[in-house]
Amino acid sequence: MTSYRRNFVSGGSYFFTVNLADRRLSLLTAHIEFLREAFRVTRQRHPFTINAIVVLPDHLHAIWTMPDGDADFATRWRLIKSAFSRSLSGGEPASASRAAKGERGIWQRRYWEHTISDENDFARHVDYIHINPVKHGLVGRVCDWEASSFHRYVKLGLYPIDWAGDMSQDGCSYGERR
16 A cells, blocks of 8 residues: 655644545535535534635635644544535445445545645745636636635735736636646
């Protein structure tokens, strides 16, 4: 079995990318209230700060800051994923290995995690999170995507409402495959 190394920094900030197993599905936006509830319940039992987040149809990006003395983001992701999965009706395809372990076929087992190193790294990742719906061609303007902490950042005066402008006419691919 492959050994994955995670960088656990007590009280640290982390950038995450978490994907559905089948990237063709849009479960996260179609059932966003279930996802929000999974986050709420998990944060009540295991507090953490969501500094920035964007929920796309098939994946999400987030920056979390863990409480002092705590670096256990893995448990929190396990709880969020399982709570969301339990709220959906079954029937999705699952591999033989998942079925043998009683797992659903909703989420990719792993996720991408990056330890935020400094304020500049934090700011770059917040920008990446907020531009992501435009990057994936879901909207032409960042402000048009509702499932994003961008709107909180605007209310706090950290971004103007027209941040990044209107990219619907640019034809930019942002390095994504079409």
